[in-house]
Amino acid sequence: MTTTTPAADRGAFLRNTALYVARIIREALPAAHTMTVNTSDQTLHEVRDQAGNVLWFAPASGAHALDEHLEEIEGLLGRAIPLGGLTAAGWERTPEGTMFRTVQLPPPARHARAYVRHAGLVADVHADLHPAEHASFTLDGPDGPMREARDRVRAAIVNSGYDLPHGALTVACHGTGNPGSSGDLAIAAAILAAAGHINPRALKRTLLISELGLDGQLRDPRVDLRYADICGGYRRLIVAVPAAPADAAYPLIRGGSVHAAIDLRQALDVLAQPLT
Structure with missing residues (x-):
């Protein structure tokens, strides 16, 4: 019987969460490349394409396809961040101030x-x-x-x-x-x-x-x-x-x-x- 450690289970959970969040975002924004997260209140702050153009920003950008998924995305972020957050999931990170972190979305599946x-x-x-x-x-x-x-x-x-x-x-x-x-x-x-x-x-x-x-x-x-x-x-x-x-x-x-x-x-x- 194969057993796993709590650390391995936590890492798998974080990686799967990262992949799922990226999939939700790309369903609404196929060109999405990075997202910025407010780690203080665990909310999505911004989504940009590879050229750095803003595709979506908070508060909600109006009648946008991503808006209807915000509650699900932020619920996932709220569970992942206290367990080690985005870097533990293998996401690249660049600092933007104290609260905000920008991570590169995993490659599309x-x-x-x-x-x-x-x-x-x-x-x-x-x-x-x-x-x-x-x-x-x-x-x-x-x-x-x-x-x-x-x-x-x-x-x-x-x-x-x-x-x-x-x-x-x-x-x-x-x-x-x-x-x-x-x-x-x-x-x-x-x-x-x-x-x-x-x-x-x-x-x-x-x-x-x-x-x-x-x-x-x-x-x-x-x-x-x-x-x-x-x-x-x-x-x-x-x-x-x-x-x-x-x-x-x-x-x-x-x-x-x-x-x-x-x-x-x-x-x-x-x-x-x-x-x-």
């Missing part, structure tokens, strides 16, 4: 999103790969860490001949429930897309529903696929090889196509093909 749909489940898989000195891989679902799925996916990727991406890899499943093993293929595809093995755009309008064996083989997750396209708009479904031909076994995607794959590599080959 590479992001990919995959989709799992079947009876009783609507789930999206988000994979974010951030530059980091040490490799890490966390996988969380609506109910907390998905350790068994993480181990299956990790082994399937490596045994299929791919390298796990170097950096801080965070994968999260959001939706109506925990996808369990039916989300393995979507998780692996999102990771490999974030790592650059396939174009993240290849995952759009595609459903990925399969368990993964440790050897990378696709397995039937034994879920009801009749409602896979319940949300509509999907053009492609990739599943494990069934006993009958794919289209006969799974007549599920109206106006689209169904593909049965043997293993992870074959599934990625299908994803590389343009949608018809």
